[in-house]
Amino acid sequence: MRILIVGGGMGGTILANNLARRLRGELKSGKASITMLSATDQHMYQPGLLYVAVGKMSPDELYRDQAGLLESSIRFEVDPVTKFDLAGNNVTTESGKRHDYDVIVVATGSRPHAEGTPGLAEHALQFYTEADALNMYKSLQAFEGGRVVVAVGVPHKCPMAPLEITFMLIDYFKGRGIWDKVDMHYTYPIGRVHSLEPVANWAVPEFERVGVTYETLFNMKEVTADKVISEEGTETDYDLLVTIPSHKGMAVIEENELGAGGFIPTDRARLNIEGHDNAFVIGDTTNLPISKAGSTAHFEAEALAENIASTIKIGTPVRDYDGKVFCFIEAGEGRATYAMFNYQNPPDPKPPTKGMHWFKTVYNKMYWASARGLL
């Protein structure tokens, strides 16, 4: 059984390590193999970029060698896939190599797409790449006060990011002693300040307490040098614009016509590509209507690893992915909370505490154990 994993982010890495442990005997005897193909030899802890953007983490803290995170029984190659042949059960890579497989898992992730909104890439600060996060921090350092607008594209990675960056910016400006010179305005695409109603109900009084104004049903249509114009016909001026841009799946997914916007149609329980029983998708690459977040990839990877292993061992999958998501929420002032939910159970976030913030801070270091499949 040749298992091919395309992508070495959180989902692909947890899946590969989990499978390697479940299939230790099969890998040793040669009855199974696991190959991972990635575009890079480095693994980035993406949630750390939020902290880089406000000077709370250094970029070098975000990286590890990908090979060092993987079980030694996993074959790892830095050679990104350029062509998928799902009917023929093979892929072709950038180097021209062909890989045949019995099972394939696509975990290529998503990418920010500020270019999709006219003017946004030129005028807004963002933090979804190392370069952008550093640029944002340097721009914040040079900022001496004025109107700061947070604007959010759809879809986006990490649904908590809009609120988190807002509260972290407040802390940053307070830390510099210029909060009284800042007029912060938060915008959000739907009719409340966050997708999750209990989170929105908590955030509004927090905004009112610290003096953040907000506008809902605000979807960016166009950005000029000094204002954001919305699809809904309103506009807001800014001196400093911070954006959570819309995201797309990776270009190779669109180029191979696997899914609109680079997101692959995926069965919400079995995680297979619709119409293919031996091809699966996890993480941001799915088109599932759930959070694009590291925890989603993590829980999907665990469910899928169990099913692939059980299919090899007993000929059938044993569980469905239940839609589980767990998101930390940095709430500012050294506090945090979290939201946990699945397809059947809505979230019930608790009031933020300093203890949860410290747990998140520790998790930023513990992530590497999680990627190795030890947590």
Added chain:
Amino acid sequence: MERKLVDAKNTFCPGPLMELIGQMKLASVGDELEVLSTDKGSAADIPEWINKVGHELLDSFEEDGVLHLIVKKTK
């Protein structure tokens, strides 16, 4: 013109309206999108957004506890 299904049943985040907004970006003018939602709030918030942006709500009905909203992209 095609009708695309936006199956947002039993999901909480990003939720049916955010799913619709994302799918609307991928659609062409004239396309229809049918949103499936089990979020009672969708009966109000999706029409509110549709009206504000200027798309067209063609139909809405509930069937077996699932709200169906059919929307046409007009611009």
